[in-house]
Amino acid sequence: MASDHSSVLITGGTVMNRSGEARADVLVSGGVVERVEPNLDANVPAEAAGGPRRLVADGCIVSSSFVDLHTHMREPGREESETIATASRAAALGGYGACVAMPNTDPAQDNVAVVEFVRLQGERAGLVTVAPSGCITVGRNGTQLAPFHSMAAAGVRLFTDDGNGVQDPLIMRRALEYARELGITLAQHCEVARLTDGAVMHEGCCSSRLGLPGWPAIAEVLMLQRDIELVRETGASMHFLHLSTARSVEIVRQAKNDGLPVTAEVTPHHISLTDEKLASFSTLFKVNPPLRTMEDVESLRAGLADGTIDAVATDHAPHAAHLKDQDLAAAPPGMLGLQTALGVVVAHSGCSTKRIVEAMSWAPAAIAGLDATHGRDVVAGSPANLVVFSTEGVWRQTPESIVSKSTNSPYFDVDLVGSVRHVVHRGEVVVAGGALR
């Protein structure tokens, strides 16, 4: 008798929920979690006897799948570097069940037609939920507000001009007024552009020695301060993308102590790499905001651990080889992140496993407005968007293992710890044994 492919039994794992962790098997059927109980394996028919497909999770954590708040999928417009289909493959292998697609596409995600296209391409790929973000301003040019009402009605919850900070305080103030009215969240890329003209790396001792134009920490801090005051005034909620400086962590901590509706994310690379990497002059390490100092790295780790920083977000930014094979000024900023995020976070964050699940799944699902289907506790009745991962085992990434269209990862010669074993998306097994179905 053929096994019942509409149901899956995850056996031998430890289920991680907000209330704590417990050894349990997880039976998935009809797209939802049906039972979460110890020793289910012995009590339901074997796979060979027509029972549910088994996914072995011995020594692994079973939790809601990860949610990435910050994925550059490059489609439409930059398909040479990545497509929604290839980014979805990378995301699934990284343990993700949902990705917020950044809007700096060409054309930009500043209207309903483009965001619907992006969402639909995600459905066609069928591996993760692709949630398009919307632009704050038309064409991300910082001057004309994007159609918030239309895009919000189309389901967009997070709006950002990522890649550009919204420079004009009047535009940002008005955008926040709309955001409060519509219950949407604005996500700011904090960078005062006037202070970062031509910058390719963190401004400091290393840039001074290398003679490379610097991106000073103050350019992030000034915009963060401004926008926190605008949040205080308007009451709208704001999410701060890719914090990179020690001072930023302090400022967000204070804003949260003040009770303001702000959230923040940090990337795996900002908690694992420093500006010293630029001494190689390799464009792989050019990223925006730039890699900073060890002092910043340590503050970001502490901020992530204590919850000041809510979420880990990859800022997965693929670039075709010919774009990175230029001088540092001409090469675009960005690095891959989806397939290595867990391995970097386990190796470098110092966070507990529960905190990792919170920062990679529960918190970003809420920030992205995806919490009806993602980031749920693994309990009977929950949508079956699950990841099975290990927090042990040292491994190294090889170029061949990359499923993105680009290979601009900074993590080839470094130890990563912990890996994704299985992913269930909407009840279907999309990754089994670390490989795509």
Next chain:
Amino acid sequence: MRHLISLDDLDAADIAGLLSTADHMAEVLGRPQPKVPALRTKTVCSLFFEDSTRTRLSFETAAKRLSAETLTFTASSSSVNKGESLRDTVETLAAMGVDVFVVRHKTAGLPLSITRWCDARVVNAGDGAHQHPTQGLLDAFTLSRALRRGNDLSGVRVAMVGDIRHSRVARSTVRALHVLGASVTLVAPASLLPAAFVGSDTVPEGWPVSVSHSLDDVIGDIDVLYLLRMQRERMDNAFISSPGEYSAHFGLTDARLSRLRRGSVLMHPGPMNHGIEVAVDLDTLADHGVANLITRQVTNGIAVRMSVLFTLFGTGSEAIDGQ
């Protein structure tokens, strides 16, 4: 030495060796027929993505004096960006059989990238504000030979004045002079010092210098006044108020010339801005007992670049003696 990218990659013995070889090359250049067959089988390609006729001609002259074949590729970065990628350009030229690329680019690090893209040797002829290693070597060579100090400049006091922040010359020459034992003081407004100096009273790690914000404070106590080129464009991002304001406080004026010690020397990497950093008639230097080494820097550039190209291939010394 496979490539010459940064003087930070060379130790004191390497630098002394290059300067001593440059002595041989200077001797070659003094011959009736100033040419040796050392690099007869080599092709040297100037790859200049940023305008610099002076440095390019100096390198090409050096290559010709060593009997190398020379090729020239010049392009503004913008025209390259319109079509063929930079890496494609390099690979195409390398495929024509280039042995050495002499590279200038507006961005720090590009010469190092080229070493990863092809098998040719690479000599950095200036990359952004990073390094201009042959300038550092020719400055050390010019100064040490003018002072008849061999490869030892210990006790020699140098003031380097101007736009240190954007200067690849500063990063190279400071290193070369320091390695030979000179003590260097950087003199500039805070805005024109590298960012690591700003907001701190201590000199950042890795900079073997002292710092002053007043040329008047140091000018009476130095052996070498090294002026850097001050570009008018620095007004655009408020690095300076105006060329006039800069000149009044950091330029070599008649008043400052009269305070220079007799026996001191003036250096400048060129091209000079008369009326800004050089606000005196250079013909009056001799009246004050100050030697002008600026032309000698240019002349010595050829011998030093011959030394570098020659040393890349580690050819025996007989190659420069035989005719």
